Ligand SMILES: NC(=O)c1ccc[n+]([C@@H]2O[C@H](COP(=O)([O-])OP(=O)(O)OC[C@H]3O[C@@H](n4cnc5c(N)ncnc54)[C@H](O)[C@@H]3O)[C@@H](O)[C@H]2O)c1
């Protein structure tokens with residue numbers, strides 16, 4: 497597969513001829529070879545986006561037309577769902593059933609922003625003078641750099657592409673280097689549906705090289721980034737050089753608090769899902785299980801027993817319940833956190849090893865549970881981004897809240913209790929961007945998503961997810977211009 501970069505309405509190869517081979521992490525099978533962009537390709541893509549934006553080919557089109565376009569994207573995705581899901585599954589190794597669910601969520605996201613486009617057009621301001629016409633106009637922010645991770649490749653891209661297009665922006669998309677295929681398919685779909693040249697541009701390749709100019713180039717107005725904390729810090733520092741707006745969707749170390757009065761079976765089942773879906777490679781994964789002391793032993797025993805029963809397998813294994821990690825390097829990193837935790841005194845209840853036998857050809861890591869942990873341990877503190885759960889206990893509400901908030905992150909968390917008042921009370925005091933009460937993981941296109949603290953800033957989805965891609969302009973129109981006399985003629 498060549499000519500996989502899309503710049504100014506044309507598919508092309510990397511100027512320097514670089515390529516990258518993509519392999520399925522579930523079994524190492526070769527998926528395809530794609531182009532590997534260098535900074536010069538990315539600069540060309542930024543220039544194309546700038547030219548199209550300044551020409552107004554999309555930015556000046558009626559918002560309702562942009563909305564209609566997004567609804568067509570949603571329909572196109574639904575028609576080609578299987579093709580998209582398969583591409584996602586091969587790149588990430590995730591199960592087809594999960595990849596299909598991702599495609600449903602992506603189509604819903606395009607529907608949502610398609611309907612929202614044009615609804616937030618500004619407002620009339622009462623200037624207190626009938627001869628002054630004052631209004632706030634909402635305009636697209638300009639050229640957007642959209643940088644996305646490998647765990648939910650198209651979903652995270654869609655949360656940016658849909659509002660960017662709804663707002664009237666032009667963009668350069670840089671997906672994670674390991675998972676480019678659904679981005680290619682998406683850009684093809686946009687092109688097939690007639691998006692003007694230069695509005696959507698695609699560069700593939702490594703962060704520092706292909707991605708480098710995206711946070712430094714003066715023609716980029718907004719960087720919208722989803723990925724790790726270290727990269728986010730770097731991009732924020734880079735973006736400061738040209739004072740460009742930046743939105744950061746970073747990692748999490750997400751608490752899942754279970755009170756003794758919770759529905760035990762529901763809390764247990766959801767705690768497994770919270771931690772082990774997509775092998776824990778989820779920003780909002782419930783990796784810190786925080787149990788009320790009186791149920792801790794029974795809950796932990798059941799949790800461990802059920803974790804040991806989880807079947808691992810590849811994208812097309814219908815019996816699999818979760819999958820592989822993305823790469824050998826990532827699996828090593830996850831394992832290092834587990835080993836560090838054990839060395840620091842944590843007790844390994846299950847897991848802590850690579851998949852063997854049928855799983856040996858992929859980067860599988862067994863669902864892992866550690867208890868007897870303390871808060872300073874790296875496995876409790878840092879985002880391992882794998883199927884690793886630590887168990888802590890509490891005796892009072894205040895203690896549960898203190899444990900749950902004791903993290904530099906603030907992405908998501910959950911509380912389980914049959915007392916509605918307690919759920920609400922705790923939700924109010926948790927410093928995380930999404931709180932689930934008696935649930936875990938749902939997100940809605942119409943509800944803002946994002947982090948407190950070092951999980952980032954800015955919001956995706958919901959009306960604010962569109963506003964991120966807009967500028968506000970105050971237009972003050974004096975209907976009766978007159979001499980002010982402030983500086984009289986001498
Ligand atoms: N908050 C959220 O909604 C959310 C959602 C999904 C994933 N995440 C986070 O993403 C992380 C996992 O993803 P990852 O390992 O791909 O993250 P990463 O930070 O390594 O990479 C993310 C993207 O940034 C690019 N990149 C890296 N360096 C760059 C640079 N100097 N300039 C431009 N681009 C650069 C990468 O190539 C990739 O496309 C986890 O921390 C996870 O929690 C957060």
Ligand SMILES: C[N+](C)(C)CC=O
Pocket residue numbers: 647648651777778779780939
């Ligand atoms: C944002 N979400 C939950 C879809 C994926 C996070 O990794």
